[in-house]
Amino acid sequence: MxxxxxxxxxxxxxxxxxxxxxxxxxxxxxxxxxxxxxxxxxxxxxxxxxxxxxxxxxxxxxxxxxxxxxxxxxxxxxxxxxxxxxxxxxxxxxxxxxxxxxxxxxxxxxxxxxxxxxxxxxxxxxxxxxxxxxxxxxxxxxxxxxxxxxxxxxxxxxxxxxxxxxxxxxxxxxxxxxxxxLDPILEVDIKQLPTFEERKHFITIGNFLHAPNYDAVLHLKRSIWPLIRRQLPKAELHIYGAYESQKVTQLHKPKEGFFIKGFAEDVNEVMKNAKVCFASLRFGAGLKGKLVDAMQNGTPCVMTSIAAEAMFADFEINGFIEDNPEDFAEKAVEIYNNVELWKENQKNGFQVLNQRFNxxxxxxxxxxxxxxxxxxxxxxxxxxxxxxxxxxxxxxxxxxxxxxxxxxxx
Structure with a gap:
């Protein structure tokens, strides 16, 4: 039966x-x-x-x-x-x-x-x-x-x-x-991902109905992104998420390099073309899907301790954990510009997925x-x-x- x-x-x-x-x-x-x-x-x-x-x-x-x-x-x-x-x-x-x-x-x-x-x-x-x-x-x-x-x-x-x-x-x-x-990331899949040189800009993603995600975007807009733009004036931050409301769309400021992109039909497509992913959550719980999306597509992350919680255990992090806005911005610029550091953290992400979440x-x-x-x-x-x-x-x-x-x- x-x-x-x-x-x-x-x-x-x-x-x-x-x-x-x-x-x-x-x-x-x-x-x-x-x-x-x-x-x-x-x-x-x-x-x-x-x-x-x-x-x-x-x-x-x-x-x-x-x-x-x-x-x-x-x-x-x-x-x-x-x-x-x-x-x-x-x-x-x-x-x-x-x-x-x-x-x-x-x-x-x-x-x-x-x-x-x-x-x-x-x-x-x-x-x-x-x-x-x-x-x-x-x-x-x-x-x-x-x-x-x-x-x-x-x-x-x-x-x-x-x-x-x-x-x-x-x-x-x-x-x-x-x-x-999760399914393991195979070497053949890794080789097909865009290289450091082929990628550009920063990304973050998250359903806007989820209060921690909206707060994280506000935190980026007010406290972190201005510090990054001072050092990378041509860089852009692309923000994806389902169910954006008027309070979200009004944050769209192209002149500041701050782009509200809305719903991503294919998260892998947008994530693999970005150079660095942000997870600037200031409250929340559980595991963060955006970090998994980033690691699956070889995109290093800069994240808060709330975002990183329970994700890495004793494994090397696929980026940096920083709660202070100045330190967050500093690490974002560093990993954005340093190809060797970027590759090392990309590799860390693959190891986390294959060994911790297989x-x-x-x-x-x-x-x-x-x-x-x-x-x-x-x-x-x-x-x-x-x-x-x-x-x-x-x-x-x-x-x-x-x-x-x-x-x-x-």
């Missing part, structure tokens, strides 16, 4: 728009390799950038918020595993899955630790260091409750696992480290973890008593709010 996976998406996948879109497709592929038939559902609207899931043999099913029609759908489907795309999806549908399919393994794909990102955003606005009090925000409380309600939460960052286990005392059995799952290093372990849960799910849940508390009716405000909204809408 074929195993079934139901993915409940916070949004429909858009791999050309965000790293999250690529990430969910990586996870779907892993389950398909384990023999699962996959159905993807979401209550979100599709867009022109929505990935056609039928091309990878995934069935799709639009669903509704606060509607018992989902109960009928999930019961009829009877999935073996349900994968929630971010904790917001689990809040909406987790209790329904638990009621209709109690034997289904509930897996949370966190994407990143949203509570950490929120803590850093608030601390940045107050010009303060992130403390435990900032971490204990409402988003964190909701997210950790979701982690406890699920049988397993997939984490993309070792740093975030450490925070959750040490600061919040979450048992490691509930968390599973699974970073970006999907072959993670597939067998992930398969074993899912099989282990399948064979001993009851015991696993008995050891997660806090999760049982959060599933108790007295703690399920999301469930009863949903029921009230549904009754009100009739």
């Amino acid at each position: 074929n195993k079934k996976l139901l993915v409940i998406g916070f949004v429909w996948p858009e791999p050309k728009s965000s790293a999250a879109g690529s990430r969910i497709l990586q996870l779907i592929t892993q389950f398909q390799k384990q023999g699962y038939i996959v159905t993807f559902s979401s209550a979100a609207k599709t867009s022109d950038n929505t990935f056609d899931l039928s091309t990878i043999n995934v069935e799709t099913k639009p669903i509704h918020l606060n509607d018992s029609s989902f109960d009928e759908f999930v019961k009829a489907l009877s999935p073996n595993v349900v994968l929630f795309d971010r904790f917001m999806s689990e809040e909406q549908y987790g209790w329904r899955v638990a009621e209709q399919c109690p034997d289904a393994i509930r897996v949370l794909d966190t994407e990143d630790f949203h509570g950490l990102r929120k803590a850093r955003e608030v601390a940045l606005k107050k010009n303060e260091i992130v403390s435990l009090s900032y971490l204990q925000n409402e988003t964190t409380k909701r997210e950790i409750a979701s982690i406890y309600r699920c049988d397993l939460s997939i984490m993309i960052s070792e740093v975030e696992i450490e925070i959750l286990t040490k600061q919040f005392k979450i048992d490691k059995s509930l968390l599973y480290y699974l970073p970006f799952l 999907k072959a290093n993670f597939e067998e372990g992930f398969t074993f973890k899912i099989e282990e849960l399948s064979s001993d799910l009851n015991s696993h849940r008995e050891n997660n008593f806090i999760g049982q508390l959060f599933m108790h009716q007295s703690m399920q405000s999301s469930k009863y709010m949903s029921k009230w909204i549904e009754a009100k809408n009739k």
Whole structure:
């Protein structure tokens, strides 16, 4: 009998728009390799950038918020595993899955630790260091409750696992480290990339709906790019990203070499022709897709410590990590002008991808973890008593709010 996976998406996948879109497709592929038939559902609207899931043999099913029609759908489907795309999806549908399919393994794909990102955003606005009090925000409380309600939460960052286990005392059995799952970069592909001499200008990329990306562009515009232009008056910064709003397009200043390019149909094409990539994030969490895009295309980076977090471990960095605007600009100019330094850091990037994020290093372990849960799910849940508390009716405000909204809408 074929195993079934139901993915409940916070949004429909858009791999050309965000790293999250690529990430969910990586996870779907892993389950398909384990023999699962996959159905993807979401209550979100599709867009022109929505990935056609039928091309990878995934069935799709639009669903509704606060509607018992989902109960009928999930019961009829009877999935073996349900994968929630971010904790917001689990809040909406987790209790329904638990009621209709109690034997289904509930897996949370966190994407990143949203509570950490929120803590850093608030601390940045107050010009303060992130403390435990900032971490204990409402988003964190909701997210950790979701982690406890699920049988397993997939984490993309070792740093975030450490925070959750040490600061919040979450048992490691509930968390599973699974970073970006990438194909290795082959020597034949490297040789086809444009050379240092063939490239020009700087680049940064990121979905503008994501608040850290917009803040990073503002930081470049106000504090970093003017310093670079003083030393490289003919250089340009090309800024790509989906869903640019008026507040983004108004930053377009060609006379200053600051170009808002908008959506990149092919990120590899624009990235491989740039000489240096910027990741000037001042808050955020998880792993940064823009750094992966850069390394895959042989483009060295200058980045902040937030951008670099959990990316390199003990490997050599594919560029420089600088938080001070003056130092950031200095390193950007240095690597832009120094061919030997540029080549050395390009090589570092290939090594990071091939040794740290090679999907072959993670597939067998992930398969074993899912099989282990399948064979001993009851015991696993008995050891997660806090999760049982959060599933108790007295703690399920999301469930009863949903029921009230549904009754009100009739």
